[in-house]
Amino acid sequence: MKQEVIKNKEEFINIVEANHEFFLLKHSLTCPISAAAHQQYDRFAEETSVPCFILYVQESRELSGHIAEFTGIRHESPQVIQFQEGEAVWHDSHSAITKERLLGV
Known part of the structure; x- marks a missing residue:
């Protein structure tokens, strides 16, 4: 399933209200550990039917x-x-x- 980027509080509220279940990744654009986690999240998103969202921390600190x-x-x-x-x-x-951990949740 494709990941959708969320940027503000209104988008987040709409996602919470519209989805029974979903996953959200808070991702740092400058951290190598975050880059590795993002790759794992991408692989998970390809195998799940649960909606997956991503938030770029540097671009959406308030959110x-x-x-x-x-x-x-x-x-x-x-x-x-x-x-x-x-x-x-x-x-x-x-x-x-x-x-693997995400698939086991």
Whole structure:
């Protein structure tokens, strides 16, 4: 499934309201660990039917902060958060982000 980039709070709210379940990757454009996590997330997105979204931290700092506040999960990047029914139900970060781990969630 193709990943959609989200950039602002309004887009995030619409995604939460429109999707029973989805994954979100907070990605740093300058971090090599984040680049590796992004590759794993891309591989996962190709194999899942669950919608996958991505947020570029450097371009959407306000949204990244809003999501941390909304979920109660401290911001990290890279970081993947799984949402179900509008709630964060799982998250992980850094080198723990692998296609296999995401498929097992």
